[in-house]
Amino acid sequence: MADTRKLFIKTYGCQMNVYDSERMAEALGASGYTMTDRADDADMILLNTCHIREKAAEKVYSELGRLKPLKIANPDLKIGVAGCVAQAEGEEIMRRQPLVDLVVGPQTYHRLPAMEKAVRDGARAVDTDFPEEDKFDHLPKGPRAGRGPSAFLTVQEGCDKFCAFCVVPYTRGAEVSRPVERILSEARDLVEGGVREITLLGQNVNAYHGAGAGGTWTLARLIRELARIDGLARIRFTTSHPNDMDDDLIAAHGDEPKLMPYLHLPVQSGSDRILKAMNRKHTAESYLRLVERLRLARPDLLLSGDFIVGFPGETDQDFEDTMTLVRQVGYGQAYSFKYSARPGTPAAERAAVPDDVAGDRLQRLQALLLDQQRATQNSMIGRDVHVLFEKPGRDVGQMTGKSEYLHAVHVTDPRIEKGQIARVRITRSESNSLGGVVL
Ligand code: SAH
Ligand code: SF4
Ligand code: F3S
Numbered sequence: 001m002a003d004t005r006k007l008f009i010k011t012y013g014c015q016m017n018v019y020d021s022e023r024m025a026e027a028l029g030a031s032g033y034t035m036t037d038r039a040d041d042a043d044m045i046l047l048n049t050c051h052i053r054e055k056a057a058e059k060v061y062s063e064l065g066r067l068k069p070l071k072i073a074n075p076d077l078k079i080g081v082a083g084c085v086a087q088a089e090g091e092e093i094m095r096r097q098p099l100v101d102l103v104v105g106p107q108t109y110h111r112l113p114a115m116e117k118a119v120r121d122g123a124r125a126v127d128t129d130f131p132e133e134d135k136f137d138h139l140p141k142g143p144r145a146g147r148g149p150s151a152f153l154t155v156q157e158g159c160d161k162f163c164a165f166c167v168v169p170y171t172r173g174a175e176v177s178r179p180v181e182r183i184l185s186e187a188r189d190l191v192e193g194g195v196r197e198i199t200l201l202g203q204n205v206n207a208y209h210g211a212g213a214g215g216t217w218t219l220a221r222l223i224r225e226l227a228r229i230d231g232l233a234r235i236r237f238t239t240s241h242p243n244d245m246d247d248d249l250i251a252a253h254g255d256e257p258k259l260m261p262y263l264h265l266p267v268q269s270g271s272d273r274i275l276k277a278m279n280r281k282h283t284a285e286s287y288l289r290l291v292e293r294l295r296l297a298r299p300d301l302l303l304s305g306d307f308i309v310g311f312p313g314e315t316d317q318d319f320e321d322t323m324t325l326v327r328q329v330g331y332g333q334a335y336s337f338k339y340s341a342r343p344g345t346p347a348a349e350r351a352a353v354p355d356d357v358a359g360d361r362l363q364r365l366q367a368l369l370l371d372q373q374r375a376t377q378n379s380m381i382g383r384d385v386h387v388l389f390e391k392p393g394r395d396v397g398q399m400t401g402k403s404e405y406l407h408a409v410h411v412t413d414p415r416i417e418k419g420q421i422a423r424v425r426i427t428r429s430e431s432n433s434l435g436g437v438v439l
Pocket of ligand 1: 052053165166167168203204239240241266268306307308337338339340341342
């Protein structure tokens with residue numbers, strides 16, 4: 001029986017969760033589980049959850065409700081909650097949802113095989129420790145087959161920045177950088193398995209300071225070393241904090257050809273008053289100077305960002321300052337969110353901006369960001385980009401991949417195969433993608 005069990009994982013939240021889901025699948029693979037993409041076919045369902053905003057967290061409970069019929073139909077089905085909601089609300093999940101068999105936090109999922117066994121024996125298991133040991137030392141190693149040409153690799157976890165709105169320092173814990181050698185060997189394994197692009201992940205990835213040969217390595221040094229791996233064509237990293245963009249990392253954008261010209265650099269607000277209240281420890285001006293230096297190093301750098309509107313105390317003028325900053329920077333694309341009060345964070349104690357005001361502001365900001373995204377996409381028409389092809393597109397014969405600027409690009413060309421990098425002339429811009437012809 002053990003070798004026929006099926007695992008279904010649903011992933012919410014950021015790329016770190018996507019990476020963790022892959023690693024959880026590998027951990028349970030050692031216990032005889034194979035993946036299925038159908039929940040009704042599974043012997044175990046894991047929800048890998050996100051706690052960043054209230055809406056994200058509430059999704060978990062509604063999803064669990066939807067799973068109830070499956071549990072009734074198959075009493076042997078085991079249901080687990082992993083990720084950041086598990087970390088923050090583990091005991092409460094157990095109380096609110098009797099159908100949940102196990103709760104596992106982001107730092108203990110290497111213990112899943114043992115938990116699975118306990119759960120099979122009829123126990124309910126919760127593990128939301130911040131353990132002494134490093135989970136990565138206890139997860140399966142070696143080349144991983146069957147993945148696409150682009151992979152995530154977590155190099156740094158947790159955050160010590162404590163922005164006043166954010167749960168990450170609580171759900172993910174303190175900042176930890178993985179040792180250089182482990183990262184390099186994981187990267188080599190990925191490349192051996194056919195990966196051509198690696199995105200280095202961390203909640204605060206550019207704060208990376210891992211132990212390596214001769215001392216502590218920065219992210220820039222790590223990138224330069226990774227760039228020496230033959231067969232690895234592209235390197236990206238996310239998410240960065242403006243205060244951790246050091247000189248060498250800025251320079252790498254100009255002189256390291258494998259580092260792609262796309263940078264996600266959240267600023268959150270364009271108002272110094274609000275930035276201070278958010279505990280961001282940078283100003284709008286220092287952010288703009290940083291953008292200037294990055295563009296000096298790499299003039300075609302496409303910038304992305306995150307914004308929060310309606311942070312407690314945000315006035316109309318503060319919001320206008322955000323709009324001004326967005327106009328000054330010119331983003332290729334960006335994410336924006338209405339502030340969501342998160343239990344346990346300092347900002348949650350403060351008086352909220354009325355919901356309709358925050359909603360109006362969000363709409364205006366999103367319209368501006370969408371204009372900028374469209375303009376950036378349209379400016380690609382007629383240009384030649386390099387596309388790493390990842391999978392078949394929606395239309396017959398179509399292949400889709402990402403340009404160096406992270407734009408999704410579709411082509412219809414029988415010569416193109418998955419994993420190939422080809423030069424493409426962009427001929428059209430659609431709502432969230434580009435189209436072109438292979439040169
Ligand atoms: N480490 C990253 C961000 C991680 S969370 C950084 O520091 O930039 C991703 C984004 O979610 C944040 O950049 C922020 O814009 C948004 N976010 C975080 N907490 C939020 C909250 N309480 N309400 C609304 N948006 C939030
Ligand atoms: Fe959250 Fe990012 Fe701030 Fe850390 S730096 S507290 S992850 S928003
Ligand atoms: Fe969400 Fe946790 Fe990522 S709260 S954004 S899944 S670090």
